[in-house]
């Protein structure tokens with residue numbers, strides 16, 4: 001939710017060569033603050049993402065009476081108030097740009113003894129909330145929205161929630177998590193089943209915080225009425241942020257980048273499979289565990305790519321990486337087809353429309369379909385594109401500029417701060433030619 005208009009210009013670059021560590025995982029950072037706030041005792045979070053989205057979540061809990069210290073960058077010490085210790089917020093809770101923040105909070109707040117209101121920025125105010133409102137209503141929650149199921153959400157407290165057995169109509173970790181969070185406050189058993197397994201942090205972190213929960217690939221069952229125990233959380237580097245550098249290193253001739261301690265949860269790393277199938281040279285080194293999560297160092301070297309049909313089975317495992325994949329496909333030899341990815345239309349922007357329009361403006365032939373796109377690889381020309389305020393589209397177009405025939409000007413990039421505040425500095429450190437314009441001032 002950044003006010004100042006920021007545009008970028010990304011220009012053709014010399015080989016990228018660097019070692020870097022991208023910031024902490026956004027999904028884990030949101031959840032760590034939530035569970036630590038509801039736990040009994042003090043939890044220390046290291047590697048916390050200092051992005052606007054995750055800071056908004058931390059602010060939400062501070063507003064509800066949780067004492068959260070920030071002893072250093074990317075560190076939080078959370079003094080948990082227990083499952084029933086949150087206080088009524090003195091104003092609407094502002095989730096900023098964060099769908100994860102709003103949807104998970106909707107589940108959690110549905111179980112409280114007080115009323116609350118969730119608001120968000122312009123992009124979040126256009127995102128569908130019925131997907132959480134409906135199952136939560138089945139549990140006994142009372143959540144009002146704007147017409148069409150849009151935010152703000154007005155959540156009535158003091159409802160008697162009961163567990164449900166819910167099969168999700170779409171693969172969504174946010175919906176799954178909202179139901180499980182409401183399930184903590186519900187009578188009886190809550191069970192969620194997914195049409196395709198998605199990121200599993202909520203169920204695994206609930207177990208780490210001591211909540212009895214059973215789960216497997218694509219399902220989880222818990223009962224209400226237990227307690228969460230404070231625990232320390234080490235957040236690995238976000239694979240979704242690493243993804244931009246994996247694509248950049250692959251596309252720019254002569255490049256070699258080493259990315260440290262990247263989260264390798266298999267429900268997140270679909271892009272690795274897609275890029276490898278396209279011919280990328282990405283190697284894993286030093287695979288290990290960090291705070292219960294698989295991590296590895298990734299070495300990416302330039303390699304020529306060819307188009308593929310992206311397997312539908314890996315779409316959920318790379319749902320946030322499609323903007324970057326669009327750019328890889330744009331300079332791959334041949335055609336890349338994406339199907340089964342209609343969810344992209346309801347992300348921070350309609351990512352199919354925004355990426356297709358932007359790449360077309362740069363001379364690439366792209367056909368949009370309802371649930372994907374057909375991208376014909378070619379040469380990327382200089383030009384002007386609009387990121388539509390979508391952080392991941394902005395960073396993806398910055399990669400396009402590196403391999404274009406001339407500068408690519410990218411409009412509306414301020415929201416990169418929601419997930420990757422240091423992107424410019426890290427990108428420049430690797431050799432990106434990236435200038436930013438704030439109003440009329442270029443830096």
Ligand code: S3P
Pocket residue numbers: 026027028099100171172173174175177199319320343
């Ligand atoms: C997230 C789930 C995904 C993803 C988002 C983060 C999460 O959204 O796109 O960036 O942390 O649970 P959906 O649940 O809408 O697929």
